[in-house]
Amino acid sequence: MAYQTLLFDIDDTLLNFQAAEKQALEGLFRELKLPLSQTTYDFYHAENLALWQQFELGKISKPKLLVKRFTTLFTHLGITTGIDGQQMEQRYRYYLGQGHEPMPQAPEVLNDLSQKHDLYVVTNGVAKTQQKRLSEAHIDHFFTDVFISELVGAQKPARAFFQRVTADIQSYEPAQTIVIGDSLTSDIKGAAGFGLDSVWFNPTHQPNQTTIKPTYEIDQLEKLETIVA
Structure with missing residues (x-):
């Protein structure tokens, strides 16, 4: 047909996208002077995917999704001070925009x-x-x-x-x-x-x-x- x-x-x-996502997270963590392990990346990747699937179902708004993935990530890492989810999203977005393989x-x-x-x-x-x-x-x-x-x-x-x-x-x-x-x-x-x-x-x-x-x-x-x- x-x-x-x-x-x-x-x-x-x-x-x-997976290459761009990892590159962006590496850039963000480097800026924050934090180590990025494979385990941490895997956690973020799974959480991000789950949130986008919630978005597809209309269960979460995009602005909330974009911030929540970072508040969840840093809470998981035990980092609860000095982290602003909106700011993390903006910096991550800067690095993600560079990924176009x-x-x-x-x-x-x-x-x-x-x-x-x-x-x-x-x-x-x-x-x-x-x-x-x-x-x-x-x-x-x-x-x-x-x-x-x-x-x-x-x-x-x-x-x-x-x-x-x-x-x-x-x-x-x-x-x-x-x-x-x-x-x-x-x-x-x-x-x-x-x-x-x-x-x-x-x-x-x-x-x-x-x-x-x-x-x-x-x-x-x-x-x-x-x-x-």
Whole structure:
């Protein structure tokens, strides 16, 4: 089946978010003159992921999420004085904005697909950070538009997010639209809830332990070209 409109997630789909996340936390801890162990990073990563999943379910606001992950982290480390969660978020955000390493094959695949397809970004990330990362990765020019949840006014996987996104796509046809992302609970669930086909990008072959079923599953981005052709 041919697809014309391709809706791409950013983090760990087009840009290596886990690398950027670790780099940002290292920068923050270096600034604070604190050691960052693998155990501490793993705790932060798990807590951050859990909070974003709560955000997807509408159980926490993004501003609260962004601060809570740091208050929780430093409380876990036993550091309760001299730490301001909002300030930690701002400094972390500075370092995160510097992380724009593309996922393998991403620039080449985007270049190929942009010749015959309409490409869009759909992300829940922080607007200013995501825009900066796309620009500095030199892939922003491949996209007709970039839809970011805080600007759209709804977040993946909510139907409202996809309703507002597709309302702004002039040539939108449901049968010719597909969502590409690494998150089952955000990208793939959102696509399914809105009646769109989806591609689960799963390069590390993680087991699907949910009831969410993608239309396709790939472990390399270049395999998209066969699917959407």
